[in-house]
Amino acid sequence: MGSLFSRQAAPLLGIDISSSSVKLVELGQDKAGGLVLERCAIEPLERGWITDGNIEKFDEVAEAVRRVVKKSGTRTKNVALALPSSAVITKRITLPGGMTEQELEVQVESEANQYIPFSLDEVSLDFCVIGPSKNSPGDIDVLIAASRREKVQDRQGLAEAAGLKPMVVDIESNASRLAAGRLIEALPGKGANAMVALFEVGALTTSMQVILNDEVLYDRDQAFGGAQLTQLIVRQYGFSVEEAENKKRSGDLPEDYQSAVLRPFVDNMAQEIVRALQFFFTSTPHNRVDHIMLAGGSAPLPGLTEAVTQQSGFPCSSVNPFDGMEIGSGVRLKKMVREAPSYLTSCGLAMRRFLR
DSSP: OHHHHSOOOOOOEEEEEOSSEEEEEEEEEOTTSOEEEEEEEEEEOOTTSEETTEESOHHHHHHHHHHHHHHHTOOOOEEEEEEOGGGEEEEEEEEESSOOHHHHHHHHHHHHHHHOSSOGGGEEEEEEEEEEOSSSTTEEEEEEEEEEHHHHHHHHHHHHHTTOEEEEEEEHHHHHHHHHHHHHHTSGGGGTTOEEEEEEEOSSOEEEEEEETTEEEEEEEESOOTHHHHHHHHHHHOOOHHHHHHHHHHTOOOTTHIIIIIHHHHHHHHHHHHHHHHHHHHHSSOOOOSEEEEESTTTTOTTHHHHHHHHHSSOEEEOOTTTTSEEOTTSOHHHHHHHGGGGHHHHHHHHGGGOO
């Protein structure tokens, strides 16, 4: 009988495919229900293989997914993937309460027609009930999500080409928010009423979400990222792009790198983050945030969190989505700690295993 009550959710990999790398996370649970990081791995992608979330080199990316699975040592085949927010239309609507699942589906389809600029035959559509409507007693709030079917099929096809079984296709910003939710709960007062600006610094794009009590108040993408640092290294020292990327990762750079390249770049990135915050303040009634969280490959750059704190006046930290988790024996701790901020989205995808 015991096994019936302690049955775990089926194992699930979270795989995040960005313009610069494929990141994999697998989570388990201990007996007390605490999260355990079983495995994590990163595999770099060449520039141009993925552009604006579109897969330009399918076979090469599928091969990279195969490599990251092999590198991680996992035997799990079920996978959760994500699409960039730009590829998904989301709309929050209010519907009458008390409908059956089937009635809801019919209602959602007819509502979706108003908001989606494509024929419903061309889209993958899903919805979830958020809960009772705050503004309309007796009604419910429902979130509709729709994406062009070929975008979803591309992600599914990648998983299948790598020998995996796609179970979930999420939205990247949802997944990163799910993982960040644990970290927000670790703030004073369990993060209640804390206004958190979450920045994910990608290679080419930085996405910003302002979160208050699990609600997204504001989101915006900006065209700056870690690839600009690679370009500066190329320009300063005459390396090829590939050499510059490898040396940036390994830290094997000339003596004047810190002063000539890194510090000006960090200051510039901090300015971009502060500018994004100013946009938020000028376009909403808000004029402060309680905490800035930085994720993505460039988040651990030396001096970045200090520069953001200094220029913005708000406390800033680089995130480790595995904080507070037990670390399994299959994880190389030093490497994981160094790369942790890159894993925010893949960690959120892996957490889907435990969502009921």
